[in-house]
Amino acid sequence: MTPPQLRPRVEGAREEEILDATIRLLLEAGYDRLTLDAVAKEARASKATLYRRWDGKASLVVDAMVRAKQAPQVDVHDTGSLRGDLLGTFCGRHGLGRGDASGLLGAVMTAVSSDPEFAARFRSAFIAPKVEASRCIYRRAIERGEIDADLDLDVIAPSLAGIVLHRAFVLGLPVDDDVVRRVIDRVILPAVGLAPPGPTSSTTPGTTPSTTTHSQEASP
Known part of the structure; x- marks a missing residue:
């Protein structure tokens, strides 16, 4: 042998x-x-x-x-605005609203709480890089002067995924790109001090997100 x-x-x-x-x-x-x-x-x-x-x-x-090719991936986009970066990164082919993404996370949820070895590997290799990608998006927005430098990244960086996954696994409600966009526009942007975009700034799921300037986003 x-x-x-x-x-x-x-x-x-x-x-x-x-x-x-x-x-x-x-x-x-x-x-x-x-x-x-x-x-x-x-x-x-x-x-x-x-x-x-x-x-x-x-x-x-x-x-x-x-x-794996079928697994959800995070490809950080740099569009020049926080909203554009969040939409580009978390919507579309590998986004949070993709069926396989929710299905895979649902398939391992019990193991995260019952299997310490799996949970440690999962958080280190799967979750941590995605949280870091989100932190990178917010750090760029801070560097552009789009949002305040004292923003609590520990709280805000995982918030989008947390809200979307809570909807899917706790409430049992459907998740798609439109839901992700609504969370970004109605929860995340106001939370960081940016005004939600007007009707012309919304995007159709699967298309390239439009961006708004800082002055437009910050206006009342």
Whole structure:
């Protein structure tokens, strides 16, 4: 038997196939019922193949949520305005209103509270980078002079996602790009001292967000 350290690494297209298979099963069964046996079967691999790359279910699932093609990603936009950056980053193909994004988070919610190993990996690898992306958006707005420098980023940076996810998982209400836009316009912008945009500044989900100047956003 080949020693583990000499076995070829699982990488490239084969790794992507396994990550995508993990996401499919996660959406179907949830974290608690997902097994490495099922992932191996779905990806047409052996459990030994999985263990060459991941040390268990927690590391595989978190890696899949961070890197799989189907997983929600955060691509920070720089449009020149806080509203434009938030819309561009959190709406659209990989936004908070995407069905898979809510589905994946729902699939792991019980594990976050019941599995300390998974929770630690999930918060470090999946949640923390997204919160940092949000903080980056607000820091840029501060640097532009668009919002006050004393803004409490610890509170405001995760607020958009928190409100949207509360709507989805606690209230059981639908979430789409229009909901995300309404939260941005009616909650986030007023919270940071910016006036909500007029009717001409709203965007259609899936289109490039329009931007408003600081003077327009700050006007009463």
